[in-house]
Amino acid sequence: MQDLDQASRSLSARRGRIISRLFALLLLAPLVAIVPSSLVIATGTTGSAVVATTAAATLAPTDRERRVSKLVSTVIERSHYRQQPINDQISSAVLEKYLEALDGQRSFFVASDIAEFERYRYQLDDAILNGALDPAFAMFNRLQQRSRERIAAAIDMLKTEPNFALDEAFEFDRSKAQWAKNTAELDEIWRKRVKNDALSLALADKPWADAREVLRKRYEHLLKRIEQTTVGDTFEVFMNAFAHVFDPHSNYLSPRNSEEFRIAMALSYVGIGASLQVSDDYVTITSLLPGGPAATSGQLHPDDRITAVGEGKDGKLVDVIGWRLDDVVQLIRGKMNTLVRVQILPAGTAPGSPEKVLEFTRNTIQMESYAAKKEVRKVHQDGRDFAIGIITVPSFYQDYEARSKGDADYRSTTRDVRKLIGELKSDGIESLVLDLRGDGGGNLLEATGLVGLFIPKGPVVQVRETGGRIEVLDDPEPEAAWGGPLVVLVDRLSASASEIFAGAIQDYGRGLIVGQQTFGKGSVQTALQLSKYAMGPDADSFGQLTFTSGKFYRVTGESTQHRGVQPDILLPSAISTEEVGESTRDSALPWDRIHSVQFGKDTSLRQAVAPLEQAHEKRVVGDPDFQLLLKDIDIFETARTQKTISLNLKKRQVERAQIDKQRLTNENDRRKALGMATVQALTDIPATDQHDALLSETAHIAVDLGAWNKQYLTKLRADARGASATPRGVN
Numbered sequence: 001m002q003d004l005d006q007a008s009r010s011l012s013a014r015r016g017r018i019i020s021r022l023f024a025l026l027l028l029a030p031l032v033a034i035v036p037s038s039l040v041i042a043t044g045t046t047g048s049a050v051v052a053t054t055a056a057a058t059l060a061p062t063d064r065e066r067r068v069s070k071l072v073s074t075v076i077e078r079s080h081y082r083q084q085p086i087n088d089q090i091s092s093a094v095l096e097k098y099l100e101a102l103d104g105q106r107s108f109f110v111a112s113d114i115a116e117f118e119r120y121r122y123q124l125d126d127a128i129l130n131g132a133l134d135p136a137f138a139m140f141n142r143l144q145q146r147s148r149e150r151i152a153a154a155i156d157m158l159k160t161e162p163n164f165a166l167d168e169a170f171e172f173d174r175s176k177a178q179w180a181k182n183t184a185e186l187d188e189i190w191r192k193r194v195k196n197d198a199l200s201l202a203l204a205d206k207p208w209a210d211a212r213e214v215l216r217k218r219y220e221h222l223l224k225r226i227e228q229t230t231v232g233d234t235f236e237v238f239m240n241a242f243a244h245v246f247d248p249h250s251n252y253l254s255p256r257n258s259e260e261f262r263i264a265m266a267l268s269y270v271g272i273g274a275s276l277q278v279s280d281d282y283v284t285i286t287s288l289l290p291g292g293p294a295a296t297s298g299q300l301h302p303d304d305r306i307t308a309v310g311e312g313k314d315g316k317l318v319d320v321i322g323w324r325l326d327d328v329v330q331l332i333r334g335k336m337n338t339l340v341r342v343q344i345l346p347a348g349t350a351p352g353s354p355e356k357v358l359e360f361t362r363n364t365i366q367m368e369s370y371a372a373k374k375e376v377r378k379v380h381q382d383g384r385d386f387a388i389g390i391i392t393v394p395s396f397y398q399d400y401e402a403r404s405k406g407d408a409d410y411r412s413t414t415r416d417v418r419k420l421i422g423e424l425k426s427d428g429i430e431s432l433v434l435d436l437r438g439d440g441g442g443n444l445l446e447a448t449g450l451v452g453l454f455i456p457k458g459p460v461v462q463v464r465e466t467g468g469r470i471e472v473l474d475d476p477e478p479e480a481a482w483g484g485p486l487v488v489l490v491d492r493l494s495a496s497a498s499e500i501f502a503g504a505i506q507d508y509g510r511g512l513i514v515g516q517q518t519f520g521k522g523s524v525q526t527a528l529q530l531s532k533y534a535m536g537p538d539a540d541s542f543g544q545l546t547f548t549s550g551k552f553y554r555v556t557g558e559s560t561q562h563r564g565v566q567p568d569i570l571l572p573s574a575i576s577t578e579e580v581g582e583s584t585r586d587s588a589l590p591w592d593r594i595h596s597v598q599f600g601k602d603t604s605l606r607q608a609v610a611p612l613e614q615a616h617e618k619r620v621v622g623d624p625d626f627q628l629l630l631k632d633i634d635i636f637e638t639a640r641t642q643k644t645i646s647l648n649l650k651k652r653q654v655e656r657a658q659i660d661k662q663r664l665t666n667e668n669d670r671r672k673a674l675g676m677a678t679v680q681a682l683t684d685i686p687a688t689d690q691h692d693a694l695l696s697e698t699a700h701i702a703v704d705l706g707a708w709n710k711q712y713l714t715k716l717r718a719d720a721r722g723a724s725a726t727p728r729g730v731n
Contacts, residue, residue, distance in 0.1 A: 091123065250546060437494060448473050488502050490567060496521045520563055520581050557594045
C-alpha cells in the first residue's frame with residue numbers, strides 16, 4: 001500500500017497536464033489546448049491566416065477502452081475506500097466533473113450544448129459499467145467542434161487591430177460564470193480574450209504587426225496540438241472525471257503516463273539525459289543532465305532541434321518534426337546499453353541547413369534535481385555564528401523496482417537523508433532544519449522511515465483500510481540518525497507523506513513545526529497495473545489505476561484529512577488556504593478520528609513554543625528581508641482578489657507602473673536597511689540578491705531551539721543535583 005498522490009501530480013505537471021488541465025488554463029496562459037484535427041491552415045503572402053474547415057475527425061472508443069472502463073469500474077466499486085455503488089447519483093456527479101474537465105472556464109460550450117448533454121446525466125453510470133462509452137466521446141467530439149470554431153474565430157479576429165483606448169474589462173476567471181447563451185455571446189468572450197493576449201504583448205512594447213504575428217503562430221500551434229488528440233487522451237480525461245467523483249486522488253493513467261509515474265517515484269530512467277520541449281514544431285533541447293550520455297559526449301547542446309530518431313546502428317531514421325513531445329520522448333528512451341541515433345539541426349541554423357546524426361548509448365539517468373539535498377547555513381545571532389544544517393526534501397521517493405530486485409543500493413528519501421545527516425554532522429552543525437515546503441508526498445513507507453531517523457523507536461502512523469481494518473505502522477529504522485534540535489518547515493503544499501512526517505514529529509515532541517497549515521490530504525492510494533487483472537494480447541496497454549484504499553491517522557488518532565497539520569509557529573505565505581488544500585475540494589473524504597496508540601511523547605518541547613514564538617515575532621520586526629516578504633504578500637493578495645482585468649492600455653500601464661513603483665520602493669527600503677546600494681529598476685536587482693526570508697527565519701528559530709534545549713538540559717541537571725542533595729527522611 002502506498003501514498004502515491006504526489007507522484008501522480010508530479011507526473012501531470014511534467015507532461016504539461018492532460019487535456020482537462022490544458023483547457024482549464026486557457027484563460028491565463030497562451031492559447032494552448034487540445035482541439036479537433038479538422039483545421040487546415042494556409043498562410044498567404046500577407047502573413048494573415050486563412051482558415052478552412054474540413055469534415056471533423058470523429059474520435060470513437062475501441063474495444064480496449066471498453067474493456068478498461070469495465071475493469072476500472074469494477075475495482076473502484078469493490079475496493080475504493082468510500083464503498084459506494086456506481087449508480088445514478090454517481091452518474092450525475094460524473095457529468096459535472098467531466099464538464100469541468102473539458103471546459104472548466106466555460107469558454108467553448110454554449111448553453112444549448114449543456115442542455116443537450118443533460119440526456120446523459122443518468123446514463124454515464126451504465127456507460128462506464130458496460131463499457132458503452134459513446135456518450136463520453138460524443139461530448140468530447142462536440143468540444144472539438146466548438147474548439148475548432150473558437151480558434152478559427154480567434155485567428156480571424158487578428159485581422160483587425162484592437163482598440164486599446166476603450167474602457168472595458170476581461171473576466172479571466174469564468175469557472176463560476178453562466179454558460180454563454182449563444183455563439184454571439186461566446187464571440188464576445190473570445191474577442192476580449194484575444195484582445196487581452198494582444199494587450200499583454202503591447203505592454204511589452206510590441207507593435208501590432210509583430211504582436212499579430214506572434215499570436216497567429218501561437219494559435220496555429222494550438223491547432224497543431226489539436227490535430228494530435230488521440231482516443232487515449234479522450235478516454236483518460238473521462239476516466240479521471242469518473243475517478244475524481246469518489247475522491248480527488250484516485251486517477252487513471254495510460255500506459256505511457258504510468259511509466260512517467262514510475263520514473264517520478266524512482267527518480268531515474270533509461271535514456272540519453274536531455275530535457276526537451278516543443279518550439280515551432282521542433283522538439284528542442286532545453287538542457288542536458290550532468291553525467292548523462294548526451295552531456296558526456298559533448299555533441300548535443302541547448303537549442304539543438306531534433307528532426308529524426310533511429311533505433312540502433314541500422315534502424316530507419318523516423319522524421320519527428322511536428323510530433324507530440326511524449327511520442328518523441330518514447331523513441332529516444334529505451335533499454336539499458338542500447339544504441340539510439342538522433343538527427344539534429346544545430347542551434348541557430350536555418351531549416352534546410354546540413355543536419356548531424358549523433359549516436360548515444362542509453363544509460364540510467366538520475367534525476368538529482370528532484371532528490372533530497374543539503375546545505376550548511378551560517379547564522380549570526382547572539383554575537384556569534386551558528387552552523388545550521390538544512391535538508392530540502394522535494395518528495396518521498398523510492399525506487400521500488402530496484403528494491404524488489406534486491407538491489408542493495410536502491411534509491412530512497414530515507415536513505416538519502418540519512419547520508420546527508422551524516423555529512424552535516426561531520427560539518428559540525430548545531431541544529432537541523434528539514435524543508436518540506438511544496439513536498440506533496442509520495443511513498444508511505446518512506447514517511448515512516450524518515451520519522452525513524454529522528455525518534456528512538458515507536459509507532460508512526462495508523463492506516464484504516466477499506467472495510468475498517470486498522471494497521472499501525474512502526475518506525476522501521478534500526479537507529480536514529482539525529483538526536484539534536486530539529487525544526488520542520490512546511491507550507492500549504494506540504495501534503496500526504498509530508499503531513500505524516502510533520503504530524504509524528506509534532507506528536508512525539510521531537511521537533512518544532514513552523515510555517516503554514518499543511519494541505520490536509522489524509523488518504524492512502526494503491527496502484528494497480530491493470531494488465532495483471534486482464535486477459536488478452538493487448539492487456540499491457542491497459543494502463544494503471546491508483547485508487548484511494550485507506551486513510552491515515554496520527555498516533556493520537558487525529559486525522560490530517562481536511563485539517564492538515566497546524567504549525568507550532570505560524571509563518572506568512574502567499575498561498576491561500578481558501579483556494580488551495582483538501583478542504584477546497586468537493587469530493588474530498590471527511591475528517592474524523594480513531595483511537596490513539598501508545599507512544600513515547602516528550603512534552604518538554606511544548607514549553608519552548610511560547611518563548612521561541614516571542615523571539616521570532618520580535619526578530620522579524622527588524623528583519624528587512626522578512627518585512628519585504630510581508631509587503632510582497634500584501635501586493636499579491638490584492639491581485640488575487642481580482643476576477644477581471646482592464647483592457648484599456650493606459651489603465652493597464654498605470655496599474656503596472658503603480659505595482660512596479662511600490663515593489664521598487666519596498667526593495668529599496670530593504671536595501672537601505674541592509675546598507676546596500678539602491679537600484680533604479682526591478683530589473684537591476686542581481687539574481688544573487690534573491691533571498692528566501694522564510695528559510696532564513698526558520699534557521700534563526702533553529703538557533704533559538706538549540707539555545708532553549710541547552711537551557712532546559714542545564715535546568716534538569718541542576719534540579720537533579722538539588723534533589724540528590726536534599727536529606728532523605730528516616731523512619
